[in-house]
Amino acid sequence: MVTREDVENIALLSKLFVPEEELDALTKDMQEIIDFADTINNAVESGDDFDNINNLSNVLREDEVVESLPSEEILKNAPEQAEQHFLVRNRE
Amino acid sequence: MGTIAKIHEMLETKQISCEELTSLYLKEIDNANKELNAYVTITPEQALETAKIVDKKIASGKEIGILEGVPMTLKDNLSTKGIETTCCSKILKGYTPIYDATVWDNLKSQNAVLLGKTNMDEFAMGSSCETSCFGGATNPHNTNHCSGGSSGGVASAVGGNIAAYGLGSDTGGSIRQPASFCGIVGLKPTYGAVSRYGLIAYASSLDQIGPITKTVEDASIVYDAISQYDSKDSTSQGNKGVKTFDTLNNDIKGMKIGIPKEYYEGVRDDVKEAIFATLKSFEDLGAEIVHIELPAVKYALPVYYIIACAEASSNLGRYDGIRYGYKTAHYNGTHDMICRTRSEGFGEEVKRRILLGTYVLSAGYYDAYYKKAQKLRGTIITAFNKAFESCDVILAPTVPMTAFEMGHAVSDPIETYLTDICTVPVNIAGLPGVSVPCGFNAKGMPIGMQFIGKKFGEAEILNVAYKYQQNAGQNFKDTKWGVKL
């Protein structure tokens, strides 16, 4: 059972606001999708565990420095910036 | 027909200059895009600049590569330095990447002519292209119908002859499904064959970049060009030295083509009939049709949605209004800013999948959903391995239906999810699959079928698909749109 509280909790974890008036509809939606997901509950597993898709291991990089990008590039897409920092301005 | 092979020949023999060709495509984009809505960003300056370089090279008598000077497009979830890349989401509007995706870096160095970035479902989440914040791309065979999704823009552009080819991404069918809907070819490579570096992630363990082209031959050309090992992607393996183009025309005598009955359950009759009608042509070519079972695929769809949404909920956490993209105008503190930005910036379907993904990973539900789905993923992989003991390739419908009318897909989420039923097993198992057109329904909408191969078995599926296409050319019908060569 998906409850309103469940939806409120996962919305908080997901950093999403769900308006009070949409909560019931969304809970119903989620319930439907979860019911659909529940069809796997009784599925029989072959016992073959999934590791990573091509069973790769030890893909590693050498510890060698490559020059970083200039800070103007790094900050290029920042909605707000100041003094070479990304900025969250306090509006209140 | 404006295939890569044809364009290459025309450029080489100087029947047309690259600049003329590029201008022709740009003009047709101008004409057609209002209705097709395939492009979300057009890059005429960059395209013409590259075209001039190619023309100079040709004029100097140098040989040009097969993709050199060929006008193409990229799905808008592939990172392009200096060119806006939005994933067709409000949350990324205005984002101009500072680096190139490896596939684009690769094609750019071969002087591919990028015409622009194409439409898609927001963050590749959808089956009709209609979750795009720019509205959906339409189907060039009938613009009342959708292009399919999520790589709908690429399929619409290639089907509508306003790009010779394009690169899309396929997480649960997003290359093959729109290719099928638009009557063209779409290849989803083996997981790891093409570098994902620069592909804006939806579900990392399922995503693969691949070509959408007019013909199997073109798909082979593009696949061979982009399937290279990339040290930036830990899961990259490249094509392991196999050039699919070399074996494209190989005899398929004795090849065993498996027909898994589970794939045909719930598939619409016109689709089923069109596929069954092709079987004779394979037998004519000496291939053997074998009937196989793949019972595990019945869990593929819920398994897919659980895994894809779980990964997406994590991958999409980074859109917080701090480093790039959309930021809400009014807020009270950082937490409030992030929540508002995300709530305003993401569309409904994306939010739904983030919430579902968060749910299946959260304490108390992880074992029942995510862990169980991972185990079933192992089960499905084993089932495919077993199936491939009795056949060389698998033949299945790409989509259980043809392109739906615009506006139809968004109404019921579960019903929309069901359209992915034939495409998702390949992503879950990391296998290659290629969709090829195999006929039209009564309304004239294209029908597609897919060949599924073993891991890194691209050469085999492209070989059989090519042979089919050579023998059944009548199943291709060009649309009224775009550049006619």
Next chain:
Amino acid sequence: MKYELVAGFETHIELATKTKIFCSCTTEFGGEPNTHCCPVCIGLPGTLPKLNRQVVNFAVKAGLATHCEIAEVAKMDRKNYCYPDLPKAYQISQYDMPLCLNGYVELSNGRKIRLERIHIEEDAGKLIHSHGDTYVDYNRGGVPLIEIVSKPDIRSVDEAKEYVEKLQQVMRYIGISDCKMQEGSMRCDVNISVREAGSEELGTRTEIKNMNSITNIAKAMEYEFERQCDVLESGEKVVQETLRYDDATNSTYPMRSKEDAHDYRYFRDPDLVTINVSREQVEEIKKSLPELPADKCKRYIDELEIPEKDAQLLTKYRNISEYFDEAIKGVKSPKTVSNFIIGQIFSRLETESDKEEFNIKTTPKQLNDLVKLLDEGKIRNNLAKSTLEKMLDEGKNATDYISESDMGGLDENALADLCKQAVEANPKAVEDYKSGKEKAIKAMVGFVMKNSRGRADAALAEQKIKDLIK
């Protein structure tokens, strides 16, 4: 009622690799804001992590140095939480398959503080809060960390201090981190609870986050211990919560947590592949480790007959012990070398960091040469001491201050001559000695030593003089 303190540590240590854990940006401390960054470490859409080989090696080293088992198979997981200093909104870490398991750190009282695990993960960026605005610098984002998780085995503030010092010492020895708490390259979270002395059950714990000096750890623990005791005394219950220690007021405060409903939703990072650590690789890394301080200390005591207190001083920092190991090569009495270091050399090193750097003008070889002169009886202790002072001032060799003529014992005849002179020159002393004042002989021996410029063997001279007077 008598209460006992129970504490466990989660210690984050920044690894001294050249590059970050998942990209090739430098890990250098400081730098202009956002200049040690690339698309990967600011989490631009579409970027992918690639694990730094050295991070795995360093973590295995840390594990071996703390007696851990090294996992054959490990994996990387995503720890999901949203905060502006975390550019991907998840930290790549290790959840249920860490690299190292089940180790311990042994304290001087013989107690072993068990380690549950050591895992690798990425550091977050730095936030600066100013007038309510938040400034974000991602230079530190993606710097590799190991997190060392201990069991709740610590029973006192002193044990806690020693535990942290021991970790610092061993990590510096094996060269994987500078462990500078003031620069944040070592940070501790302390889990603390109290229980009735003698009880086996664990009380409700609180966690004090991000402690960045040993002094503060001690003060915070003392405060928190008192606080929890008071809570229990008054019949109330300790609330499980996360605390912040405020240095200025010397007290702990709950961290506000309205916004962080904590559920990290760990799952395997699909962008990274399995880590296999072969047993051969473990052996190789084991071989590359220097002798660890605890082993060194034991060896100094057992084999070199150095007093325990001195052995601890010598092994406290790797530079000192390495200097000592060099300086004792081939000498008869390592104790002599130890005395020179702990006495004369230490007196010149004022602070702990001076001792740690151990930056002195005299090389171990130079000290070794000096001690060998003593060993061979060529010079006497007094001369050695004064010579070392000059060496430490100027960095020259012992032989630059001691001439050939100062060296070597006197031959038989020369000594006999000098003794004769001594007797002749001190008739009063001879009288005194003869009348039973044994000490009077010293004056004559002193005469011999002075006139031989310290080269004479005092005991031999005394015997000779006695023979002459008889």
